[in-house]
Amino acid sequence: MAYQVDGIIIKNQKIHTSYYLLELRCPPIANEAKPGQFVMLKPSYLNYPLLRRPFSISKYYPLHHPHKTKRGHFTILYKKVGLGTEMMSHLHEGQKINLIGPLGNGYTLPPLPSQPKILLIGGGIGVASLLSLYTILKDQKMFVFIGGKTKNDILCEKEFLQGENTELYIATEDGSYGKKGTVVSLFFSKLNQFSSDKDLYIYTCGPSGMLKSMAKKLVQKRWFVQASLESRMGCGLGACWGCVVKTIDPNNPYRRVCKEGPVFNLKEIEWESYDF
Numbered sequence: 001m002a003y004q005v006d007g008i009i010i011k012n013q014k015i016h017t018s019y020y021l022l023e024l025r026c027p028p029i030a031n032e033a034k035p036g037q038f039v040m041l042k043p044s045y046l047n048y049p050l051l052r053r054p055f056s057i058s059k060y061y062p063l064h065h066p067h068k069t070k071r072g073h074f075t076i077l078y079k080k081v082g083l084g085t086e087m088m089s090h091l092h093e094g095q096k097i098n099l100i101g102p103l104g105n106g107y108t109l110p111p112l113p114s115q116p117k118i119l120l121i122g123g124g125i126g127v128a129s130l131l132s133l134y135t136i137l138k139d140q141k142m143f144v145f146i147g148g149k150t151k152n153d154i155l156c157e158k159e160f161l162q163g164e165n166t167e168l169y170i171a172t173e174d175g176s177y178g179k180k181g182t183v184v185s186l187f188f189s190k191l192n193q194f195s196s197d198k199d200l201y202i203y204t205c206g207p208s209g210m211l212k213s214m215a216k217k218l219v220q221k222r223w224f225v226q227a228s229l230e231s232r233m234g235c236g237l238g239a240c241w242g243c244v245v246k247t248i249d250p251n252n253p254y255r256r257v258c259k260e261g262p263v264f265n266l267k268e269i270e271w272e273s274y275d276f
């Protein structure tokens with residue numbers, strides 16, 4: 001169930017360069033959220049910009065959460081890229097903002113009690129969505145790959161090291177931190193060690209170009225691969241069809257990222273027609 005509610009800003013903190021962490025108190029959303037879901041957020045109470053903006057719920061604390069002071073809170077990690085996120089960066093503690101959420105399908109969790117190997121691959125701000133999944137699964141064996149253009153684009157390194165069974169790999173395109181190259185190259189360079197594994201669960205989120213290059217190499221593999229997609233959104237509620245992606249399914253070729261997604265089987269997307 002999704003709610004249209006006000007959230008109260010607990011903090012809106014610059015992490016570095018153009019990245020921010022927004023923590024909100026909003027019990028209805030924090031209590032219902034699932035990994036991979038998102039909210040539509042109104043960046044200001046003015047009429048402009050008119051459209052809400054979609055943001056992944058990166059952490060959430062339901063009302064039974066052991067961390068008592070955080071109960072009813074959730075966080076968003078965002079990158080300042082345009083007008084809406086610029087306005088968000090000026091919001092301050094105690095202010096109210098209007099939200100709709102939680103929205104979208106979220107990730108499909110690996111079946112329990114089987115102990116599959118889980119791999120997460122995040123590019124840039126794409127780690128925001130994967131963090132919610134990591135938090136739920138962190139006691140399991142996980143291999144996490146995060147990457148960005150430079151050291152300043154590497155986010156949540158500490159958060160992805162909370163699980164004792166996590167192996168974390170980092171790549172930057174300019175080589176300023178971790179392995180030089182893309183996170184996709186780093187991921188595929190390690191993938192050989194899993195080639196005999198049947199039970200592999202791969203989850204990814206990042207720029208469309210990154211997802212497309214992963215899809216090309218994974219399409220023939222039998223593994224479970226889910227990707228959280230981005231798309232420009234109008235309503236976020238399934239009404240405007242402004243966010244559709246094309247799939248390879250001739251019976252159901254168009255799917256709405258806000259409603260049937262944002263998480264899809266990576267191999268189901270018609271990447272050749274995807275608009276970058």
Ligand SMILES: Cc1cc2nc3c(=O)[nH]c(=O)nc-3n(C[C@H](O)[C@H](O)[C@H](O)COP(=O)(O)OP(=O)(O)OC[C@H]3O[C@@H](n4cnc5c(N)ncnc54)[C@H](O)[C@@H]3O)c2cc1C
Binds near residue numbers: 038054077081
């Ligand atoms: C399901 C979903 C979850 C998202 N989660 C996050 C998140 O956790 N953190 C985060 O920082 N961003 C996230 N985004 C992207 C975020 O919604 C956009 O960055 C934001 O809407 C930009 O608003 P703006 O007004 O600042 O930019 P605008 O002024 O609208 O646009 C500025 C520039 O950003 C580009 N842009 C805007 N929106 C998108 C988009 N959705 N995909 C690709 N390019 C875009 C535009 O083409 C333009 O070049 C998510 C998007 C979706 C669909």
Ligand code: FES
Binds near residue numbers: 232238242257
């Ligand atoms: S944004 Fe309107 S249908 Fe998806």
